[in-house]
Amino acid sequence: MSIRTVVLDQVKLVAEHQQKSLLPLVDSLPLLDSGLDSLCIAIIVANLEEELGFDPFGSGNTVIIPQTLGEFIGLYENGAA
Amino acid sequence: MALPNSRRALLDVALAAGAGVGQTISDPVHRVALADLTHSTNVAVPLESLRGRSVLLLTGPQLPTVLALLALDGIARRVLLGLPDLKEADLPQVIADSDADFVMRDDGLRSTLEADPAALHARDVDTEWILFTSGTTGAPKMVSHTLLSLTGPLDDGLAVGAGPVWSTFYDIRRYGGLQILLRALLGGGSMVLSSAAESVGDFLTRAGKNGVTHISGTPSHWRRALMSQAASRMAPRYVRLSGEISDQAILDNLKAAFPQSDVAHAFASTEAGVGFDVRDGLAGFPASYIGMPGAKAELKVEDGTLRIRSVRTASRYLGGSARALGDRAGFVDTGDMVERRGDRYYFLGRREGVINVGGQKVYPEEVEAVLNRHPAVRMSRVWARKSPITGAVVAADIVLSEPAAEFAQVRESLLQSCRAALSAHKVPVTLRAVTSLLVASSGKLSRRDG
Numbered sequence: 001m002s003i004r005t006v007v008l009d010q011v012k013l014v015a016e017h018q019q020k021s022l023l024p025l026v027d028s029l030p031l032l033d034s035g036l037d038s039l040c041i042a043i044i045v046a047n048l049e050e051e052l053g054f055d056p057f058g059s060g061n062t063v064i065i066p067q068t069l070g071e072f073i074g075l076y077e078n079g080a081a
Numbered sequence: 082m083a084l085p086n087s088r089r090a091l092l093d094v095a096l097a098a099g100a101g102v103g104q105t106i107s108d109p110v111h112r113v114a115l116a117d118l119t120h121s122t123n124v125a126v127p128l129e130s131l132r133g134r135s136v137l138l139l140t141g142p143q144l145p146t147v148l149a150l151l152a153l154d155g156i157a158r159r160v161l162l163g164l165p166d167l168k169e170a171d172l173p174q175v176i177a178d179s180d181a182d183f184v185m186r187d188d189g190l191r192s193t194l195e196a197d198p199a200a201l202h203a204r205d206v207d208t209e210w211i212l213f214t215s216g217t218t219g220a221p222k223m224v225s226h227t228l229l230s231l232t233g234p235l236d237d238g239l240a241v242g243a244g245p246v247w248s249t250f251y252d253i254r255r256y257g258g259l260q261i262l263l264r265a266l267l268g269g270g271s272m273v274l275s276s277a278a279e280s281v282g283d284f285l286t287r288a289g290k291n292g293v294t295h296i297s298g299t300p301s302h303w304r305r306a307l308m309s310q311a312a313s314r315m316a317p318r319y320v321r322l323s324g325e326i327s328d329q330a331i332l333d334n335l336k337a338a339f340p341q342s343d344v345a346h347a348f349a350s351t352e353a354g355v356g357f358d359v360r361d362g363l364a365g366f367p368a369s370y371i372g373m374p375g376a377k378a379e380l381k382v383e384d385g386t387l388r389i390r391s392v393r394t395a396s397r398y399l400g401g402s403a404r405a406l407g408d409r410a411g412f413v414d415t416g417d418m419v420e421r422r423g424d425r426y427y428f429l430g431r432r433e434g435v436i437n438v439g440g441q442k443v444y445p446e447e448v449e450a451v452l453n454r455h456p457a458v459r460m461s462r463v464w465a466r467k468s469p470i471t472g473a474v475v476a477a478d479i480v481l482s483e484p485a486a487e488f489a490q491v492r493e494s495l496l497q498s499c500r501a502a503l504s505a506h507k508v509p510v511t512l513r514a515v516t517s518l519l520v521a522s523s524g525k526l527s528r529r530d531g
Contacts, residue, residue, distance in 0.1 A: 058469060
């Protein structure tokens with residue numbers, strides 16, 4: 001499974017658990033307008049750390065806060081590379 | 082229950098209460114008859130040489146401290162009930178702050194009683210009792226009590242019955258344990274001491290063999306006890322919880338394990354003393370306790386925390402730099418957050434233990450209460466997991482009641498219960514199955530984040 005798929009699956013799973021309706025998940029979608037609140041994003045980051053074994057925000061490098069879904073996925077793709 | 086007025090020493094009041102008949106104090110190795118303390122002692126120096134002095138008791142096992150305390154109350158000016166985990170590095174500060182001029186360790190005490198040549202001592206000194214509280218950081222704090230402030234809570238109308246045998250999971254050098262020792266001694270009963278060297282199972286077996294009728298511990302102590310098959314070897318009439326929040330699950334589990342027993346939970350702290358106990362088998366406490374006129378311990382809620390004022394509260398902390406213990410009106414802030422729901426107050430957790438999830442507060446104890454009422458859960462610990470997005474998210478470690486249970490299924494079911502009972506930010510993001518949880522020597526769940 002690609003990193004992209006893993007991330008998107010988590011986004012959908014957490015949105016379902018938190019009963020949030022999501023806009024169509026395209027790369028240009030602004031994260032804060034996606035239907036996810038900051039708690040959802042925090043949960044997604046925590047779950048992805050368990051699933052992928054790393055947290056791109058906790059790597060010690062300065063991380064540019066992602067604004068769009070595409071940038072968010074990119075952080076994980078770059079971190080895994 | 083014979084309660085002391087000032088100027089009466091513990092040994093004298095205890096002997097008057099039960100006439101010393103059949104009253105014993107025991108640990109895994111020794112059994113001492115209370116009546117023998119009238120003419121013998123374990124203190125290796127002449128007791129009169131300690132008159133008016135400040136004595137730090139620093140023994141490993143509890144029994145030597147109990148016997149020395151009985152010998153010294155009414156003779157020494159001050160007795161400090163040192164805990165075995167007191168660090169040597171903290172000792173100079175403790176001695177300086179307490180003016181201790183005699184440190185009594187195991188090697189200064191005999192392992193058995195020997196005849197006391199002076200025998201009759203005037204026990205007329207109003208001895209100050211110093212208890213240690215283990216703070217999370219820094220040197221332990223010393224809290225000043227008297228026999229009077231410590232025995233204040235004993236006059237609570239608890240019907241004990243004849244020939245009680247008391248016991249506690251607590252170390253009696255801690256407030257919760259000392260309450261039980263005093264109840265035993267002043268109520269004409271015997272006392273079975275716990276031992277740090279003994280397993281939970283061995284302790285429960287010994288309690289059963291000694292016919293323990295009344296026994297206390299923290300909810301964490303009790304959750305561990307119920308994991309042991311030896312719990313069924315004991316048939317107490319009275320089970321008491323204190324020191325941590327008693328949730329409905331532990332109260333129900335204890336009632337099921339000991340159906341013949343009254344299950345009560347008490348609220349107390351070393352500084353504030355016993356606030357109240359609750360005997361209706363329900364978590365929390367009736368709202369009518371707050372501001373009740375004529376109550377022996379007055380309660381109020383301010384800034385969300387429970388405050389207590391009574392003659393049972395300690396008088397002060399020892400040490401020059403120590404802060405004041407109560408506010409100007411004499412109320413001690415317990416630091417325990419409470420919330421009113423209907424006609425009851427419920428404990429939320431410790432003020433300093435709150436987890437901040439993106440600005441919203443979560444008390445670990447309220448999440449633990451939801452987890453603990455799931456049948457697959459024996460005990461749990463909720464902790465703050467760092468989050469780059471919200472600062473923290475809620476994480477939980479779970480000890481399962483059936484270790485073989487498939488955790489993936491339990492996990493999903495637990496999350497469902499949490500989502501049904503808690504707001505979204507309180508639902509654990511991380512759930513781990515662990516085989517055990519660390520319980521500190523205070524009997525409380527260790528909350529250092531691991």
